[in-house]
Amino acid sequence: MIIRKQFDEVMVPNYAPSQMIPVKGEGSKVWDQAGKEYIDFAGGIAVNALGHCHPELVNILQTQGQTLWHLSNVWTNEPALELATQLCKATFAEQVLFANSGAEANEAALKLARIHAKKQFNNAKTEIIAFENSFHGRTLFTVSTGGQAKYTEGFEPLPGDITHLPFNNLAAIEYHISDRTCAVIVEPIQGEGGIIAAEPVFLEGLRALCSKYNALLIFDEIQTGMGRTGNLFAYQGYQVTPDILTTAKALGCGFPIGAMLTTRSIGNSFAVGSHGSTYGGNPLACAVALKALELINDATLLAGVRQRQQMFVSGLQQLNHKIGLFRDIRGEGLLIGCELKPAWKGKARLLLTRAEEQGVLILTAGPDIVRLAPSLIIPYPDIKKGLQRLAQAMLAIKVGL
Numbered sequence: 502m503i504i505r506k507q508f509d510e511v512m513v514p515n516y517a518p519s520q521m522i523p524v525k526g527e528g529s530k531v532w533d534q535a536g537k538e539y540i541d542f543a544g545g546i547a548v549n550a551l552g553h554c555h556p557e558l559v560n561i562l563q564t565q566g567q568t569l570w571h572l573s574n575v576w577t578n579e580p581a582l583e584l585a586t587q588l589c590k591a592t593f594a595e596q597v598l599f600a601n602s603g604a605e606a607n608e609a610a611l612k613l614a615r616i617h618a619k620k621q622f623n624n625a626k627t628e629i630i631a632f633e634n635s636f637h638g639r640t641l642f643t644v645s646t647g648g649q650a651k652y653t654e655g656f657e658p659l660p661g662d663i664t665h666l667p668f669n670n671l672a673a674i675e676y677h678i679s680d681r682t683c684a685v686i687v688e689p690i691q692g693e694g695g696i697i698a699a700e701p702v703f704l705e706g707l708r709a710l711c712s713k714y715n716a717l718l719i720f721d722e723i724q725t726g727m728g729r730t731g732n733l734f735a736y737q738g739y740q741v742t743p744d745i746l747t748t749a750k751a752l753g754c755g756f757p758i759g760a761m762l763t764t765r766s767i768g769n770s771f772a773v774g775s776h777g778s779t780y781g782g783n784p785l786a787c788a789v790a791l792k793a794l795e796l797i798n799d800a801t802l803l804a805g806v807r808q809r810q811q812m813f814v815s816g817l818q819q820l821n822h823k824i825g826l827f828r829d830i831r832g833e834g835l836l837i838g839c840e841l842k843p844a845w846k847g848k849a850r851l852l853l854t855r856a857e858e859q860g861v862l863i864l865t866a867g868p869d870i871v872r873l874a875p876s877l878i879i880p881y882p883d884i885k886k887g888l889q890r891l892a893q894a895m896l897a898i899k900v901g902l
């Protein structure tokens with residue numbers, strides 16, 4: 502019998518998982534070792550876009566698993582070439598580089614921006630502009646780029662020439678950006694930072710400034726990509742085209758894969774050996790992601806995301822009308838944030854625990870914000886049932902439990 506106590510004995514104490522251990526998932530439901538059922542509003546942190554164990558993904562994984570698992574990048578493979586082709590068809594991109602995670606996709610994007618500036622312009626063009634409160638991953642370069650000091654503390658010295666400016670404040674960028682800037686990296690909706698959407702004029706302004714100063718505009722769509730917002734990628738809703746786009750989380754719907762998408766003229770600044778990965782573009786990951794892309798890039802599925810958003814938001818507003826824990830309910834598509842009122846400040850994690858007790862899995866985004874990122878195809882009855890359970894958890898918090 503595997504027990505939760507083993508975590509504290511044999512795992513580096515880098516996480517603090519719940520006491521229950523999930524053992525099975527199907528669609529938008531999960532069961533723990535005791536057989537208790539949970540409705541999944543967390544989606545593996547915006548990863549399981551097609552729920553748990555989607556039959557078509559299971560099928561493709563099994564088929565590819567019996568065909569070809571891994572080669573490295575010394576040889577290419579059919580699933581990788583087909584996935585890259587379809588990602589280019591579905592977006593502005595003309596070239597793709599595969600990685601295994603979001604942080605790795607951003608690492609590649611930032612390295613490409615630096616080398617592109619050196620090759621096309623000059624050695625002084627190295628500054629990266631990023632935003633306060635942003636999140637771009639946990640490698641040293643990506644935490645340094647992210648705008649949350651708590652994630653870099655203790656890991657100094659950090660990679661240099663990264664400037665953090667306020668989000669949604671175009672004047673600050675306009676004042677600061679220069680010919681020394683090689684890239685601006687932005688999340689169209691700040692996810693870990695609290696589900697804060699960029700204003701359209703902000704992204705439009707960034708696009709114009711980047712073009713003016715020959716800086717690359719990088720959209721980190723690791724959390725917002727693959728249908729999460731009701732568009733395949735969030736940029737398509739904003740109608741602002743980046744130079745580089747990174748995606749990961751839902752790309753493999755739970756099978757680890759990341760990708761950096763760009764244009765030919767920028768991608769060609771990498772040469773053979775500029776960057777590398779043993780696993781990047783692995784056939785198992787690419788076969789699953791190819792099927793996921795086919796299923797998600799579908800007008801009916803994407804319309805369903807917007808319908809489900811309506812159901813979530815109106816359901817949450819109704820609960821909040823009665824119980825009143827939240828000061829704001831916001832988000833795009835199925836990336837939803839509920840900000841706690843000052844009276845309940847810091848209680849997001851406690852609400853997560855209470856929700857789990859009631860049989861619904863939710864997420865936080867910082868101490869004051871509850872985040873929901875369920876499957877894009879979560880059945881309507883599961884939304885209803887999950888919200889009822891969430892209401893019980895909210896009531897528990899309200900009475901001080």
Ligand SMILES: *Cc1c(COP(=O)(O)O)cnc(C)c1O
Binds near residue numbers: 692
């Ligand atoms: C999750 C996330 C990352 C990091 O992805 P990993 O796969 O955990 O490395 C980077 N950027 C954004 C916007 C994310 O949400």
